[in-house]
Amino acid sequence: MEIDAGQDQEAGSSSHGSGIDLSNKTRGAWRGSDVTQHEIDWLRRSRTIPEGVSCRLPGDEIEPVLNLGEFVVFLAHFERGFGLPASDFFRQFLDFYRLQPHHLPGNAVFYISCYVSFMEAYIGIRPTRETFARFFSLRINSVQGKEIPKPKPPVQCGSCIIGSRQGSPFFKFSGLESCRLWQTTFFYVKNDGAADLINLPAFNPAPPTKVNWGYYPGMNHIETNRVVRFMEKLMKETDICSDDIIRAFVSRRVHPLKRRAHKMSEMYGPGDPTKITGHSLSKADVVLKAKQICQTDMPNDWEWGFLPLSSTNPPTQEAKDRFLRIESDKRGPVQKRPLDKVDPDPYVHWQELKMGNVSRLGNVPPEASGSADDLIMLEVHEHATPLQAEVGQEFLDKLTSGSKKNKAPATDALKPGPSCQTLAP
Structure with missing residues (x-):
């Protein structure tokens, strides 16, 4: 079993600590929010935000500015299978890997939803981090550009890329290439009462520290081995x-x-x-x-x-x-x-x-x-x-207005690494 403590130099760097303004250098930078009240109403009607949770639209701020007790969520995540309160597995996933919702690109949320869908709808058991780690790996998404000194810092949003682990027998999925400005869909949520109807970690704008990113359950985890054999049998016989x-x-x-x-x-x-x-x-x-x-x-x-x-x-x-x-x-x-x-x-x-x-x-x-x-x-x-x-x-x-606000247009494109050949970031 491999566990990465994860406090490496690259992940510990940040756009603020580098002394360089990266806000207009990468598509992974905060760019304000385009979310409207109509979209909030849509989420409430579709029961992905429950009663007992209040929502607040961002103003003109480029990066999130939270009031006491608020959390940051993304419309792009709701569209790809997220909902409030977050599932126990998703909360455990965030806690285990020390991740924030803004660390996960929209496509990453889609891949996690597909994994949960398979475990529940085709095997009949709840997902586990062991089986997830057998199928997927995590890597850092760093700022690109010759003018950026090494070690290149992680992007502000979407710094955790989820890709198929090498040799993974799991099904392959492809996210949308157009899911580039997903971070402009953020807004704020807050519990109205004592009950936690959000189930997310407190917001922290810092980049991920890569805690446990190297975790791999090995080949001796009994249930994971059974899942793999059962899945391979389904692929062969159906x-x-x-x-x-x-x-x-x-x-x-x-x-x-x-x-x-x-x-x-x-x-x-x-x-x-x-x-x-x-x-x-x-x-x-x-x-x-x-x-x-x-x-x-x-x-x-x-x-x-x-x-x-x-x-x-x-x-x-x-x-x-x-x-x-x-x-x-x-x-x-x-x-x-x-x-x-x-x-x-x-x-x-x-x-x-x-x-x-x-x-x-x-x-x-x-x-x-x-x-x-x-x-x-x-x-x-x-x-x-x-x-x-x-x-x-x-x-x-x-x-009709083109949907997105004109805030610091991107000047470069991030290139996916080898672990992302079948999974778009």
Whole structure:
């Protein structure tokens, strides 16, 4: 087992300590925030920010300026599977590697969501840092430029790159190359009461110290070895693919990095409270939402290579015998939530693409996306209301104005290293 104490010179450097203003030298610098109230309202409607958490939009500040008790979160992270309160695994992940949310690029959050989706929806157990470290490695993302003296400091935002570990048998995913200015989507959240409904470490603007970044569970971690063998068996005997793992959480309307009442393998229908809504997506809409967060050639008429687990498609007895945590982690059914009158997330965020209002056609299985855990089929119609009434005039104004504020445009591009050949930063 390898553990890196992580207090090395490169990671200990910072843009402030170098004496050089790097704010206009790298795409990883703070650039202010473009988030609007409309987007905050969207997150609340889609249940990714719970009641009991207040939100505050940034002003003209370039870097976060927090009030007492506030945390910094990113809209780009919510779009890729994050939610509040953060899941226990995600909080443990941050604590173990001594990371802050702003250390993780938007694509890194997507990769973690895919890992959680596989562990819960295809094995039926909660994710662990041991199995994660078997599949992935972490590396520093440093400022590039000949004028920057060595050791080059980490970028201010997105300084932790997650990539496939060399020889990893895990599925390969590709994030969006366009996810470059994700850091301009920050805003502030705060608990209204004594209950912690955020579950994030206190904000620290310092660069990561690389604590435990060299951690590797070795080849003797029993459960991780079983996961690898089980996954390799699925790859050999079924048509499971990386798109299945993406579709699992997109079509289920679930955020893998949000604390939930039960695992994805226990999901049971449109009233399941772990979903952002009980409304289903058509197959074409699943593709649109997937392409919003990753690179994929998923066709509009896609079929499951291997159906994810659910209450109606439970793990086999063989899997239960191999993974005892399938039963010990099980929390059982919880109270159902009434179906929303309208879909709280009916359009692809950040895009001039709209998916139309959805209406129930009755109890006609299976659901439009083909999942086994829902019992209704939904049909997508043309919008019956004006576009500005559906998404808000503020959102339309943002699209027509080019979306992003003109704050210190980037002058160079960061080049991905060898560990990032299949995973975009």
